[in-house]
Amino acid sequence: MLFKGICKEHLANWANAQMQAEKDVARWVDVVGVDPARAGDVALFRVLEWGWMEVLV
Structure with missing residues (x-):
C-alpha cells in the first residue's frame, strides 16, 4: 500500500473518502472476498504480510 498525506486545505x-473511512472496517471482508475461517488457518499460510509506506513531499 502506498499513499501520500493530504494537506488540510485539500480535505x-x-x-467521499472521508465517508468511506467512517464505515466499519469489517465490511472489507465482503468487498475483498476474504474467508475469515480460511484466513485464520495457520496450515494454509506460512506468511501473511501487510505493510505500508507513506510518501512525504
Whole structure:
C-alpha cells in the first residue's frame, strides 16, 4: 500500500473518502472476498504480510 498525506486545505475535495473511512472496517471482508475461517488457518499460510509506506513531499 502506498499513499501520500493530504494537506488540510485539500480535505474538502475528499468528502467521499472521508465517508468511506467512517464505515466499519469489517465490511472489507465482503468487498475483498476474504474467508475469515480460511484466513485464520495457520496450515494454509506460512506468511501473511501487510505493510505500508507513506510518501512525504
